[in-house]
Amino acid sequence: MADDNQSELPTATVLILRQSGFIGLMEPKLSQKFNLLKAWDSPLPQDQFLTTHARSVQALISSANGPPITTQILHLLPSLKLIATTSAGIDHVDLAECRRRGVAVSNAGKAFAEDAADSAVGLFIDVMRKISASNQYVRDGLWSTRGDYPLGSKIGGKKVGIVGLGNIGFEVAKRLEAFGCSVSYNSRSERPYLSYQFYSNVCELAADSDALIICCALTEQTHHMINKEVLSALGREGWLLM
Amino acid sequence: MADDNQSELPTATVLILRQSGFIGLMEPKLSQKFNLLKAWDSPLPQDQFLTTHARSVQALISSANGPPITTQILHLLPSLKLIATTSAGIDHVDLAECRRRGVAVSNAGKAFAEDAADSAVGLFIDVMRKISASNQYVRDGLWSTRGDYPLGSKIGGKKVGIVGLGNIGFEVAKRLEAFGCSVSYNSRSERPYLSYQFYSNVCELAADSDALIICCALTEQTHHMINKEVLSALGREGWLLM
Numbered sequence: 400m401a402d403d404n405q406s407e408l409p410t411a412t413v414l415i416l417r418q419s420g421f422i423g424l425m426e427p428k429l430s431q432k433f434n435l436l437k438a439w440d441s442p443l444p445q446d447q448f449l450t451t452h453a454r455s456v457q458a459l460i461s462s463a464n465g466p467p468i469t470t471q472i473l474h475l476l477p478s479l480k481l482i483a484t485t486s487a488g489i490d491h492v493d494l495a496e497c498r499r500r501g502v503a504v505s506n507a508g509k510a511f512a513e514d515a516a517d518s519a520v521g522l523f524i525d526v527m528r529k530i531s532a533s534n535q536y537v538r539d540g541l542w543s544t545r546g547d548y549p550l551g552s553k554i555g556g557k558k559v560g561i562v563g564l565g566n567i568g569f570e571v572a573k574r575l576e577a578f579g580c581s582v583s584y585n586s587r588s589e590r591p592y593l594s595y596q597f598y599s600n601v602c603e604l605a606a607d608s609d610a611l612i613i614c615c616a617l618t619e620q621t622h623h624m625i626n627k628e629v630l631s632a633l634g635r636e637g638w639l640l641m
Numbered sequence: 642m643a644d645d646n647q648s649e650l651p652t653a654t655v656l657i658l659r660q661s662g663f664i665g666l667m668e669p670k671l672s673q674k675f676n677l678l679k680a681w682d683s684p685l686p687q688d689q690f691l692t693t694h695a696r697s698v699q700a701l702i703s704s705a706n707g708p709p710i711t712t713q714i715l716h717l718l719p720s721l722k723l724i725a726t727t728s729a730g731i732d733h734v735d736l737a738e739c740r741r742r743g744v745a746v747s748n749a750g751k752a753f754a755e756d757a758a759d760s761a762v763g764l765f766i767d768v769m770r771k772i773s774a775s776n777q778y779v780r781d782g783l784w785s786t787r788g789d790y791p792l793g794s795k796i797g798g799k800k801v802g803i804v805g806l807g808n809i810g811f812e813v814a815k816r817l818e819a820f821g822c823s824v825s826y827n828s829r830s831e832r833p834y835l836s837y838q839f840y841s842n843v844c845e846l847a848a849d850s851d852a853l854i855i856c857c858a859l860t861e862q863t864h865h866m867i868n869k870e871v872l873s874a875l876g877r878e879g880w881l882l883m
Contacts, residue, residue, distance in 0.1 A: 420788070420789040420792070424792075513795075513796075513797050513820075513821065514770075514793075514795060514796075514797075517766055517769075517770060517796045517797070517820060518766070518770045518772070518793075520766065520820075521763060521766030521767055521770050521772050522772065524759055524760070524762065524763030524766065525763055525767065525772060525773075527759075528756075528759060528760045528763050530760070530763050530764065530767060530773070531767075531772070531773050531776060534773060546662070547661075547662040550662070550666075551756075551760075553755075553756060554755075554756075554759045555755050555756075555759070573819055574816075574819045574820060576819065577815055577816045577818065577819035578755075578759060578762075578816060579755065
């Protein structure tokens with residue numbers, strides 16, 4: 400429906416600082432709707448490029464693994480109204496400066512949460528059932544000479560502690576329940592509406608878990624949260640997935 | 642409780658024809674309770690060994706990947722009352738001859754169904770999210786030279802057809818539901834109490850599915866069931882797991 404009115408609107412200028420696989424996938428659609436300004440297409444250094452070309456930029460598409468959006472960059476984009484990041488995380492954006500300048504910031508929300516959870520659970524099964532390891536064993540021709548690969552571990556009944564019950568952690572929990580795992584979690588705050596057991600202390604969660612799956616963002620608060628003490632509490636027979 | 646009475650009962654003679662990883666794991670417990678007769682411990686050929694030692698054998702422990710339990714073997718075991726197979730499948734046992742001789746046959750039932758389903762779903766996620774393949778890509782040092790590995794496929798919303806909704810197929814279905822897949826199935830008979838869509842024809846199931854997961858036993862009836870026609874119906878973009 401928006402398409403019908405599109406021709407009447409002036410085409411917004413949208414800046415992308417660095418090429419990436421995901422932005423590359425979106426490019427054809429973006430080019431149809433916006434005047435795309437691609438910093439990597441220019442031989443100029445980034446600051447000089449922005450000074451020369453970016454006065455009219457109204458929106459910026461960024462990603463967590465692209466260049467950080469600093470005060471300095473924001474200063475070179477006086478018409479900027481929106482930063483859209485393709486990532487769930489927004490710690491690469493100077494939010495205080497955006498607030499000051501009235502620049503809106505949007506992120507991917509929970510768009511990737513299910514896929515991240517699928518992969519996390521896939522890795523969990525891989526480790527427990529030794530899928531990659533036994534695959535490699537067979538490919539290396541060891542099955543015929545050394546015999547059967549050691550058995551994997553049963554997944555049903557395992558006590559799994561989830562560190563960080565955000566969008567991803569919640570989706571991981573939902574999936575693990577279907578495998579018959581018993582789910583507990585540590586998070587900034589308890590979710591009383593969920594039946595999973597809450598631990599305010601990561602060490603206590605680790606001590607009561609067969610496996611820990613780390614689903615929290617890497618921030619100053621969570622940096623080195625999984626320390627020697629947590630690993631000792633988890634024990635030598637424990638599994639850790641991050 | 643059974644332990645208290647055990648010493649009063651005569652110890653049964655239990656025959657094992659071939660050593661295997663799983664039977665090896667059970668051996669210590671079995672030796673405590675039974676008089677174990679291990680065919681592989683003897684230098685005699687199997688038939689000669691049985692003729693010489695097996696007249697008193699009351700039970701036989703076998704597995705699907707061990708030697709088939711033929712009429713000839715059964716003939717050499719006149720005291721046999723029970724064949725316990727460690728597998729879910731019992732097609733390695735001559736059931737007609739067992740019936741004729743009054744020999745009971747027990748199998749593993751659904752003891753392995755959850756583990757088999759865990760592994761099947763693990764392989765499904767592995768293929769969809771390209772876990773093994775991208776792991777190999779990174780280990781081969783290609784990430785730095787050739788860039789990001791191609792993206793995987795979303796699991797949520799995929800239409801998955803399960804061929805054979807027995808113990809394993811049902812456990813696979815339960816897990817896939819938690820991933821947001823839409824499950825349909827083909828089976829010898831419809832299960833009206835389940836909400837999954839039933840297809841009496843494997844080809845029609847394949848045509849309506851993004852992926853097929855084969856969970857049925859290999860029998861004369863299912864041999865070559867997944868033929869050219871089924872693969873064509875599934876299509877070039879389809880996934881097949883067995």
